[in-house]
Amino acid sequence: MRKRLSEAQFQACIRGLDVGAQTLQIAHGVLVCGQTQASFVQALGLSKGAVSQAVHRVWRVFARSNIPPGYERVSAVLPQHQAFIVKKWAEDAQARNNGSKI
CATH class of the missing domain: 1.10.10.2690 (Arc Repressor Mutant, subunit A)
Structure with a gap:
């Protein structure tokens, strides 16, 4: 992108x-x-x-x-399976915000 x-x-x-x-x-x-x-x-x-x-x-x-209101940027070190889930959540949140990068 x-x-x-x-x-x-x-x-x-x-x-x-x-x-x-x-x-x-x-x-x-x-x-x-x-x-x-x-x-x-x-x-x-x-x-x-x-x-x-x-x-x-x-x-x-x-x-x-x-960063849209009600959102917070976080940084974390996670096991791979949890990181995968968090990345999916981030993609979903981005889609809900009209595709703007958050």
């Missing part, structure tokens, strides 16, 4: 975020405009990791703030 943000979502994410102009350019191009990370690797002469990190810094802000 390709990570995408609207312009408004992007602007909300970067408000108060302490990153450089190049990071914002890369993240905007990938998340809002749909450009590939590879295009920035080539155009700017950066490593794949550097481009990926730029995108991830903005996406992480969005993921942390985009």
Whole structure:
């Protein structure tokens, strides 16, 4: 699944975020405009990791703030069979919320 943000979502994410102009350019191009990370690797002469990190810094802000009311993000280490069940619950919750990633 390709990570995408609207312009408004992007602007909300970067408000108060302490990153450089190049990071914002890369993240905007990938998340809002749909450009590939590879295009920035080539155009700017950066490593794949550097481009990926730029995108991830903005996406992480969005993921942390985009939790519907009544939901909570959790992290746990579980046996495989329990992890499978929890992943199914997460898929069901995502489907109930119009497919938005939670």
